[in-house]
Amino acid sequence: MGSFFRNQDTRPKLTKDSSSCLPWIEKYRPKSLNNISAQEETLITLNHSKDNLPHMLFYGPPGTGKTSTILALARELFGPELMKSRVLELNASHERGIGVIRERVKNYARSCIVSDSDRNKCPGFKIIILDEADSLTRDAQEALRRIIEKYSELTRFCLICNQVSCIIPALKSRCTLFRFKSIGTENMRNRLSYICEQEGINYYSEALDELIKDSQGDLRKAITWLNNASKLHKNDRITVDTIKETVGIVPDDIINDLIESAASKSYDKIQETVSNVIASGYFGKQIIEQVFLRVLQDLRFNENHKCNIGESMGIIDKRLVDGGSEFFQVLSLMCKISENMN
Ligand SMILES: Nc1ncnc2c1ncn2[C@@H]1O[C@H](COP(=O)(O)OP(=O)(O)O)[C@@H](O)[C@H]1O
Ligand SMILES: [Mg+2]
Numbered sequence: 001m002g003s004f005f006r007n008q009d010t011r012p013k014l015t016k017d018s019s020s021c022l023p024w025i026e027k028y029r030p031k032s033l034n035n036i037s038a039q040e041e042t043l044i045t046l047n048h049s050k051d052n053l054p055h056m057l058f059y060g061p062p063g064t065g066k067t068s069t070i071l072a073l074a075r076e077l078f079g080p081e082l083m084k085s086r087v088l089e090l091n092a093s094h095e096r097g098i099g100v101i102r103e104r105v106k107n108y109a110r111s112c113i114v115s116d117s118d119r120n121k122c123p124g125f126k127i128i129i130l131d132e133a134d135s136l137t138r139d140a141q142e143a144l145r146r147i148i149e150k151y152s153e154l155t156r157f158c159l160i161c162n163q164v165s166c167i168i169p170a171l172k173s174r175c176t177l178f179r180f181k182s183i184g185t186e187n188m189r190n191r192l193s194y195i196c197e198q199e200g201i202n203y204y205s206e207a208l209d210e211l212i213k214d215s216q217g218d219l220r221k222a223i224t225w226l227n228n229a230s231k232l233h234k235n236d237r238i239t240v241d242t243i244k245e246t247v248g249i250v251p252d253d254i255i256n257d258l259i260e261s262a263a264s265k266s267y268d269k270i271q272e273t274v275s276n277v278i279a280s281g282y283f284g285k286q287i288i289e290q291v292f293l294r295v296l297q298d299l300r301f302n303e304n305h306k307c308n309i310g311e312s313m314g315i316i317d318k319r320l321v322d323g324g325s326e327f328f329q330v331l332s333l334m335c336k337i338s339e340n341m342n
Helices: 040-052 066-086 098-110 116-121 138-150 185-199 205-215 219-232 240-247 252-263 267-279 284-297 303-321 326-339
Strands: 005-007 056-059 087-091 126-131 155-161 176-179
Touching: 040 066, 040 176, 056 066, 066 087, 066 126, 066 155, 087 098, 098 126, 098 138, 098 155, 185 205, 185 219, 205 219, 205 240, 219 240, 252 267, 252 284, 252 326, 267 326, 284 303, 284 326, 303 326
Parallel strands: 056 155, 056 176, 087 126, 126 155
Antiparallel strands: 005 087
């Protein structure tokens, strides 16, 4: 239960001494709404709603600033001192059931604000942040809907999720929806080069290009990889290869071997190649993504072939997420590719 309820105050404090040991995604988490990049429309609406904050549903891909935005907004509303008493941050993916919603969320939602002196300084409500709300069960979401209705005066909710389709309509309709866009290339580059500058990191500009390409709009991933790359080759200038090594990018010749094994139409050849690649320690998800990108550029595949392979990619990706064997999933993709190739 301890890990489920993370009150804002337990976050490490950014004193001069301790900030140097923090992971960079915490160290460089924007402290105010002004520092959130790439989400202009959302910020304008939020700035206008500060006096009468609605219930909110933030959705969009990972690493685009959803958690940072609500924390920055709460800090602006309550100030750092009152964050502890006014903000409860929960991660719904740890406890998805109705029990937790009924007990802990309800108890916090209905609790009164402690002292009147607090009220004069800031709005007279609390905020409950429910991160990863898309993993809440349907029953838990129904219970949440009733709590939201009943305790609106005292508590505003901010639900955060990647997939808005997993939130029940009755809950959605009680919130103002904010869509977070994938962070564009320029915003990524600005933020990453700012961090390099602050940390005194030397880098080739192609290395940042590689980082931006590999992280696909997820700034959390990009910052984490940069942080890891800086540790991997301390004091060296960061190169494209350092980034590839950190990210676990599969080298081009290995992807070629896989595609050519499929072209050979020999099952034994395909199995042997897949087996070698998996034994080298590359991640299944990374392999299938790179193989698929290669297929899209290869003239031996017509439109029909690409559609068939794309369809299989969806199924294979889901099986990997569900914990399916990496070997069998890569093998399954390569067999499909072999079938769909001129
Ligand atoms: N829009 C953004 N502007 C500035 N920094 C961002 C933005 N989005 C993500 N980041 C960086 O990435 C990290 C993770 O962001 P976070 O807000 O947790 O993303 P999300 O909740 O959307 O997955 C933050 O600590 C911050 O450094
Ligand atoms: Mg988040």
